[in-house]
Amino acid sequence: MNTNWIIETKLCPPQLWRDLIVRRRLDGEFLRWRQSKLGLIIAPAGYGKTSLLAEWCERWSQEGAHVAWLSLDDNDSELLRLMSYLIAAISNAGVRLGRLEMAARQGLADTLTDAAFASLINQLAECKQDVVVVLDDYHRVQSAEADKLLDAFIASAPDHVHVFISGRERPKIIHATYRARDQLIEVGSDALKFTDTEARDLLGPAISAAVLDGLIHQTEGWAVALQLAKLWCEDRHDAAAPKAADLLWSGNVADYFAEQILFELEPSLQEFLLKTSILERFNADLANSICGRGDCGQILSSLHKLHALIFPLDRDQCWFRCHHLFSDFLKRTLEKERPQSIPTLHGAASEWFEKEGFLVEAVEHAKAAGDTVRAAGVVLSAGGWRLIIEYGVGIASSLLQQFTAEEVRRFPRLQICQAYHCMKTGDIARAHRLLEELEPLRAHGGREADAATLRDYEHVSGLLHRYEDLPMNFAELARTREKLKSADENDPGDLAVRLTEACLQPLVLGDIEPAQAASSEAIRRLQASGQVLPLNYCYFHLGLAQYHALNLNEAEATISEARALAEENYGSDSGLKNIADGLLGVMRAERDDMGAAENFLSSSLSYIERHDSWLEIFAPVYQASASVAYCAEGHEAVLAVLARGEMTAQRRNLDRLQTLMLAERGRWLAYFGALAEAGAVLSDDRLAFSVGAWREDPFQWRRHHAVGMARLCLQLAERRPDGAREIIDDLEAAAERGGRAYDAAQARIFRALFSYAAKDEINGAAQLLKVLSIAAPQNARRLFLEMPLEIEDLLRVCRQQSKLRASGSFLRSFIEDLLEAGRLRRMRLKTHKRLDLLSAREREVMSELSNGARNKEIARVLDMTENTVKFHLKNIFAKLGVENRAEAVAVARERSLTA
Structure with a gap:
C-alpha cells in the first residue's frame, strides 16, 4: 500500500509554455511582494490566475525565495488533510521542517493539528530566506475550519513568509488588517483581462485584422476564450470570426470555441479527452485503463497543439490536467452524450488507483461511480480498522470522511473501523455507540456476519473495554492467553492485537511479573513482524510494569526508547510521543526532578485528556502532575490537578479513575493538615475500605491501595493507630501478591x-x-x-x-x-504567593473574624447577609478542623490564613 498519500503533482505549479504572454503591466503589483503578507488573485474561471502565479513563481525563485505551491481541490476542506498538504508544500519548496515533513506525508497520523501548526510556524521562523506560499484554486475549499487555519497561518507566520491565494471568489479570511497596513496585493478580473495589444500578441500576425478585431471584441479580454480562439483560428487562417448568433446559441464564447475545437479532432482524440475528463489528473497508464486501450502515451504526445488547454503537472511531463473550464466543458459533453459510460469510467479509475495504492482517490472514484459497495471494499481490503494500527489515524480520517453516517452503518466492518477511529481520537462515547449497534452480530452467533467481521468486532470491542476500563478478571486473562496461542502468525494485525492485549491485561489486574514477561515477548515478536504502532504501545506497557516493580532505571530507559521510536516514525508532535512524554514526566517526578517533570507533563497532560489514552496512563500522569503542581504552586494547585482528573473521569466514564482522584484528594488534604476536610472526603461511600477486598476483585487493586494509603495518612496525622497495622498488612500482602514493589514500599514506609x-x-x-x-x-x-x-x-x-x-x-x-x-x-x-485551603472570600471573612468582628459586622463590611456569613464560617470551621470561632482564629493566625 502507498502510505504516502500526498499527491505530488498538487505541489508543483503547471509548467509554463514558451509562448506565454507575460503581462508586464502587473509588475507594479509583483514588485511589492516582499512588503506584503497576503496576495489575492480573484477572478472568474479562465482569467489566467494560475498562469500569472506560475509566472510569478519563476520570478520569486530567481529572486532567492523558497516557493511553495499547493493546488487545492474539493477534498482539501478537511483540516488534517489541508494541514498535511500545507506542510508538504512548504517542505517541497526547500524549507527544512525536519520530522514534521514525515508526519505530514503520513497524514499527520497521531499528531495534534495545533502541535503541527506550532511546529510549522517555529520552523519557518528559523528559515532566513523569504518563503512564498501559493494556494491555487482556494475557492474549492469550503470549510470554516480551513479559513480559520489560513487566517491563523498568515497572522502567525514571520514577516518573511508571504501567502498568495487564487480563487474565483474572495476567501472568507480577515484581510482588512493587511490592507490597512499596506501589506495586501489584490489583482482582480479587470487587471487580468488581456488588453488589445496583449490579445494581438497572443493571437499572432497570421490572423487577418478583421478576424482579429472581431475576436478581441467578442472575448472581451477573457484569457481562456482568447486561447481557445487562437486554437480555433490556427487551421482557419482567413476564416471569418464567428457570428454573434452562433455565440448566443452557444451561450458561452468559451464553450463555442471548445466545441468547435473538440469536434474537429480525430475521433480517437475526442474519445480520449471525454473519457479522461472525469479525472483531476491523468498519466498514460491511467488513461489506458480508463479508455481501454494501450496507446494513450502516443495520444498525449499528439495533443501538443492543445497545450493552452492541457498542462503538464511535473517536469518529466508524466502527469497532466486539463484547464478547468475546458475540463468542465468536456464533463458536460460527456454527461450529455454518453451518460451511461460515466459510472464505468469512474469504476475503472477506482480500480487503477487502488492497484497503485492511492486509496483516497480509489474511494473517491468508487463513490463517484455510485458504487458505495466498492468504496467500502477498498477500505476493508486495505485492512479496515487495522489501517490505523499500521499507519495511524491520518489516512483513516481521509477515507472515512467520504462516507455518510448511513453509509458507514451499511457495512459492519466499516462501522468497526469508524469506532476504532473514534477511540484513537478520544471520542469514546461515540465508539461505544457504534459498537453497541453491532452487538446483535455476536449475540446471534455470527449467523449474520462473516468470520472477518466477527474477528474485527472481537478485537475492537476488546480494545474498547480497555479504553472504557471495564472490569475484568484472571479468567478473562487466561482466555486471552489461549487466544494468543492460536494467533495467525501470517496475519500481522491479528497477532499485534492479541500480543497487545496479553501484555496490557495483567497490568490492568496489577499482576506485574506476568505483565513484564508478556510485554517483553510482545516486543520481540512485533519487532520481527515490523508492527511499529503496537510495538510502541507494548513498550509503554513494559515501562509501566517496570515502574510498578520499582525498577525506575529500566522503566525510564524503556519509555525513552518508546519515545525515540514514536518520534522517528510519527514525528515530534505525535500522540505516541505525548504519551511517552507523560510517562517520562512520571519518572522524573519520582526522582524529584520537578523541573524536567513539568516540561514533560505540561503539554502531555493536555493531549491525553483530549485524545488517545487509557487508565494505566491517566493514573500515574495525574499523580505525578499533582506532585509537580505542589512543588511549583502549593496546595490549591494540587487540588486543581485532581479536580481536572475527576472531570476527565466523568467525561470518559472511568469509575476507577474517579475513585483514585478522590482518594488522592483525601491523601493530599491529610498531608496539608486539612484533617476535617480529608475525613469528609474519605467518608464518601465510593472510598469504603474493606480488608482483603483485593482478593475478591483484583481489578480494584489500584483503588484499594490508594484508599488505604489515604486512610493511613489521615490516621497518622490524627494519631489514631487503631486498625492501621491491619490496613498496612493488607496493602503489603496485596502488593506482594501482584509483584508491585512500589506499592509494597509505600506500605512498609507507613509501617515504619x-x-x-x-x-x-x-x-x-x-x-x-x-x-x-x-x-x-x-x-x-x-x-x-x-x-x-x-x-x-x-x-x-x-x-x-x-x-x-x-x-x-x-x-x-x-x-x-x-x-x-x-x-x-x-x-x-514559603516563597510562593499564599495559596491555601480557604477561598479568597473565606480569607476575608477570616480576617474580620480575627479582628473580633461579629457576624452582623462582618456582613455589613463585606456586603453579605448574616446567613451568608454563617455559611462561610461553617465551611471555614470544617476546613480548619475546629469547632468554634476562637479555635478558628488561633489556627488561622498560626497558618497565616487571613487576607
Whole structure:
C-alpha cells in the first residue's frame, strides 16, 4: 500500500509554455511582494490566475525565495488533510521542517493539528530566506475550519513568509488588517483581462485584422476564450470570426470555441479527452485503463497543439490536467452524450488507483461511480480498522470522511473501523455507540456476519473495554492467553492485537511479573513482524510494569526508547510521543526532578485528556502532575490537578479513575493538615475500605491501595493507630501478591512511621532502612518526600543507625539528599504567593473574624447577609478542623490564613 498519500503533482505549479504572454503591466503589483503578507488573485474561471502565479513563481525563485505551491481541490476542506498538504508544500519548496515533513506525508497520523501548526510556524521562523506560499484554486475549499487555519497561518507566520491565494471568489479570511497596513496585493478580473495589444500578441500576425478585431471584441479580454480562439483560428487562417448568433446559441464564447475545437479532432482524440475528463489528473497508464486501450502515451504526445488547454503537472511531463473550464466543458459533453459510460469510467479509475495504492482517490472514484459497495471494499481490503494500527489515524480520517453516517452503518466492518477511529481520537462515547449497534452480530452467533467481521468486532470491542476500563478478571486473562496461542502468525494485525492485549491485561489486574514477561515477548515478536504502532504501545506497557516493580532505571530507559521510536516514525508532535512524554514526566517526578517533570507533563497532560489514552496512563500522569503542581504552586494547585482528573473521569466514564482522584484528594488534604476536610472526603461511600477486598476483585487493586494509603495518612496525622497495622498488612500482602514493589514500599514506609509514632524508633528505623536500601539504587525519592512530615525525623534516626551499623556511605548519601530535598521543598513553598485551603472570600471573612468582628459586622463590611456569613464560617470551621470561632482564629493566625 502507498502510505504516502500526498499527491505530488498538487505541489508543483503547471509548467509554463514558451509562448506565454507575460503581462508586464502587473509588475507594479509583483514588485511589492516582499512588503506584503497576503496576495489575492480573484477572478472568474479562465482569467489566467494560475498562469500569472506560475509566472510569478519563476520570478520569486530567481529572486532567492523558497516557493511553495499547493493546488487545492474539493477534498482539501478537511483540516488534517489541508494541514498535511500545507506542510508538504512548504517542505517541497526547500524549507527544512525536519520530522514534521514525515508526519505530514503520513497524514499527520497521531499528531495534534495545533502541535503541527506550532511546529510549522517555529520552523519557518528559523528559515532566513523569504518563503512564498501559493494556494491555487482556494475557492474549492469550503470549510470554516480551513479559513480559520489560513487566517491563523498568515497572522502567525514571520514577516518573511508571504501567502498568495487564487480563487474565483474572495476567501472568507480577515484581510482588512493587511490592507490597512499596506501589506495586501489584490489583482482582480479587470487587471487580468488581456488588453488589445496583449490579445494581438497572443493571437499572432497570421490572423487577418478583421478576424482579429472581431475576436478581441467578442472575448472581451477573457484569457481562456482568447486561447481557445487562437486554437480555433490556427487551421482557419482567413476564416471569418464567428457570428454573434452562433455565440448566443452557444451561450458561452468559451464553450463555442471548445466545441468547435473538440469536434474537429480525430475521433480517437475526442474519445480520449471525454473519457479522461472525469479525472483531476491523468498519466498514460491511467488513461489506458480508463479508455481501454494501450496507446494513450502516443495520444498525449499528439495533443501538443492543445497545450493552452492541457498542462503538464511535473517536469518529466508524466502527469497532466486539463484547464478547468475546458475540463468542465468536456464533463458536460460527456454527461450529455454518453451518460451511461460515466459510472464505468469512474469504476475503472477506482480500480487503477487502488492497484497503485492511492486509496483516497480509489474511494473517491468508487463513490463517484455510485458504487458505495466498492468504496467500502477498498477500505476493508486495505485492512479496515487495522489501517490505523499500521499507519495511524491520518489516512483513516481521509477515507472515512467520504462516507455518510448511513453509509458507514451499511457495512459492519466499516462501522468497526469508524469506532476504532473514534477511540484513537478520544471520542469514546461515540465508539461505544457504534459498537453497541453491532452487538446483535455476536449475540446471534455470527449467523449474520462473516468470520472477518466477527474477528474485527472481537478485537475492537476488546480494545474498547480497555479504553472504557471495564472490569475484568484472571479468567478473562487466561482466555486471552489461549487466544494468543492460536494467533495467525501470517496475519500481522491479528497477532499485534492479541500480543497487545496479553501484555496490557495483567497490568490492568496489577499482576506485574506476568505483565513484564508478556510485554517483553510482545516486543520481540512485533519487532520481527515490523508492527511499529503496537510495538510502541507494548513498550509503554513494559515501562509501566517496570515502574510498578520499582525498577525506575529500566522503566525510564524503556519509555525513552518508546519515545525515540514514536518520534522517528510519527514525528515530534505525535500522540505516541505525548504519551511517552507523560510517562517520562512520571519518572522524573519520582526522582524529584520537578523541573524536567513539568516540561514533560505540561503539554502531555493536555493531549491525553483530549485524545488517545487509557487508565494505566491517566493514573500515574495525574499523580505525578499533582506532585509537580505542589512543588511549583502549593496546595490549591494540587487540588486543581485532581479536580481536572475527576472531570476527565466523568467525561470518559472511568469509575476507577474517579475513585483514585478522590482518594488522592483525601491523601493530599491529610498531608496539608486539612484533617476535617480529608475525613469528609474519605467518608464518601465510593472510598469504603474493606480488608482483603483485593482478593475478591483484583481489578480494584489500584483503588484499594490508594484508599488505604489515604486512610493511613489521615490516621497518622490524627494519631489514631487503631486498625492501621491491619490496613498496612493488607496493602503489603496485596502488593506482594501482584509483584508491585512500589506499592509494597509505600506500605512498609507507613509501617515504619507508625512504629516511630509509637515511640519505637529503633524498629521504625530498621524497617525504613530496608525500604531505603531498595529505593536508593533507583533514586526513588518521591516515595519518601510525599509522606507525612514525621518521616524527616525518622530519616535522621536512619542516618544515625546507618552510621552505627557501619552501612555503606551510598545509603547515607541518599538519606542526606532526601533531607535536603525536603528542606528545599518547604523553602520553595514559603516563597510562593499564599495559596491555601480557604477561598479568597473565606480569607476575608477570616480576617474580620480575627479582628473580633461579629457576624452582623462582618456582613455589613463585606456586603453579605448574616446567613451568608454563617455559611462561610461553617465551611471555614470544617476546613480548619475546629469547632468554634476562637479555635478558628488561633489556627488561622498560626497558618497565616487571613487576607
